Amino acid sequence: MADNISMEGAQMPQICHMCEENTDIKFKCLDCAFLLCPRCRKLHAKVKTEYVHQIVDMRDERAITNATKTNRVIPIRCEFHEDENYIMCCKSCQQLVCATCIVTMHQKHEMGDMKLINSAKVKKLKKYQDKIDKIILPNISRNYNRCDxxxxxxxxxxxxxxxxxxxxxxxxxxxxxxxxxxxxxxxxxxxxxxxxxxxxxxxxxxxxxxxxxxxxxxxxxxxxxxxxxxxxxxxxxxxxxxxxxxxxxxxQKMKERTQYFEFTQSELRIPKLGEMALKTVFHLQCTQSIQTRLACIDKMASYNGKLLVRNLNLKNVCLLKTFNNEIIEKQKWNIDVKDITVLQTGEIIVILFDKTELRLLSKRQHVTSKTIGDCTNIFFDTAPQIPTALHTTRDNKIIISTVETGRDWLPMDNPCTVEILVITAKSELIFRFMFDKNLFCFPNKITSLGTDICIADSISDYSGRLVTLDNKGKVKWTYGDNETNSVIIADMVSTPLCNIVLLDPCQSMLRVLDSKGAFLNSWSLRDFDIANPYAMTISNDEKIFIGCGQVGSNLHILEFRE
Missing domain, CATH: 3.90.20 (Hemagglutinin Ectodomain; Chain B)
Incomplete structure (x- = not known):
């Protein structure tokens, strides 16, 4: 039956939306919401492709219900041709097209079914939805609670x-x-x-x-x-x-002159109420200590809830994941590396001893081959300089420090030629800063602070300093650059609020600096029952992981509030 509408208390019959004359409404286009008479039903079907217009008999309620439940593409008006809807997707241009678009602007282009394209888009959006639920929203909640x-x-x-x-x-x-x-x-x-x-x-x-x-x-x-x-x-x-x-x-004799008091106002010196000093909020506590079954963790990197560590004793690299407060080994590479870092895509980059190339580790499970070529691919070559340290920035760039050929990997007292390189995740060079024996002795750790580069420079086995460069390679500030203020830096991380945490293994201590190199606070790791700290990294959820050189509880998780 035709749909009726009420007008001033009377039931008025609907007319066909195409001819606007016939009231014998028998069909409805679910895509256009057109009511159609039998004659216009055929005309309407010819206007657009049958696959776009789903026309059903209004007397067949089951057909209407089934059509409503199907995964239909909702009609969208073409932005170039207002009288037409998009009917297909141009694969060549990656955009929706109407019939006129195909003829006028997309001739000889490969077309795709909107339903298939829509299904792919929906599938991709569901992945984003899963990412939102598992990563983005928890991060927002964590940051909200932190701000609260x-x-x-x-x-x-x-x-x-x-x-x-x-x-x-x-x-x-x-x-x-x-x-x-x-x-x-x-x-x-x-x-x-x-x-x-x-x-x-x-x-x-x-x-x-x-x-x-x-x-x-x-x-x-x-x-x-x-x-x-x-x-x-x-x-x-x-x-x-x-x-x-x-x-x-x-x-008559006058007695001695009489003395008198003259009052003199004292200088008004207003007593100071006190002094105001800004104090930086930075609290730290150990929330978990884990047994990893690894003999010694001396290199660490974190990404997507996983930890990449180097086992110094066994000279291998392990990919770990925490599960129910336990550590699970996900992957292992039996190669000895000098330093490691991880791109945001999960690709692992390593420096090998006496090699100028940065290598990508193979993603094959438990690579046991001792042949380097079997488990690595060349990612970038720093020749003739020898790479010493790696760091991946928050915007997925890689910073590399290098020393001149023949330089021992152990720190030396005299400066050497050092290059600091910044490359993209596709191994394209962005910056190259050269220091010709005028600044560094041996750069052994790198982190980034916004666009600044922080480099831990070892002057000797028992002294070091932190040198911070701007994005033009100029020194902004240094910390620990004299005999009374020297520091050994085994590892370091930068926090989201632009603080730098330094790990001093000799004193078993963490030191915190602000973005200008001013000292803020320090903690003795012994107070957290952490012994022999060797390495440190910071996770996506802003937890600090400390790796130690001992058997047993040698992985500790610290949480802080800035």
């Missing part, structure tokens, strides 16, 4: 700092006020005491002078009277009285 922890930590630190400031402020205000008040009271008391001494000194003199003043005034009055009366006898008496008064006046 940091926010909580900093919020508490802010509250604690402000509370301490206010308490200390109130203490200082009360202390200063009390001190000033006591000082003012003491000063006023001294002034009052001095005033009493002044009174005892001056007041008697004032009284005596008042008496003398009164006598002199009486004598003066007598002089007026006597001179008027011409009384000679009285004149003689007055003269004697004046002479006596003058003698008394001259006889």
């Amino acid at each position: 922890d940091l926010m909580e930590f900093h919020t508490k630190e802010v509250d604690r700092a402000k509370s301490g400031i206010r308490k200390w402020q109130n203490y200082l205000i009360k202390t200063v006020a009390q001190f000033v008040n006591e000082d003012a009271d003491e000063f006023c008391e001294q002034i009052d005491n001095n005033m009493e001494a002044i009174k005892q000194n001056i007041l008697p003199q004032l009284s005596e002078l008042d008496d003398m003043k009164r006598n002199i005034k009486e004598i003066r009055s007598e002089i007026d009277r006597v001179t008027s009366s011409n009384d000679f006898t009285q004149m003689i008496y007055i003269k004697k009285s004046i002479k006596s008064s003058l003698e008394n006046l001259n006889a």
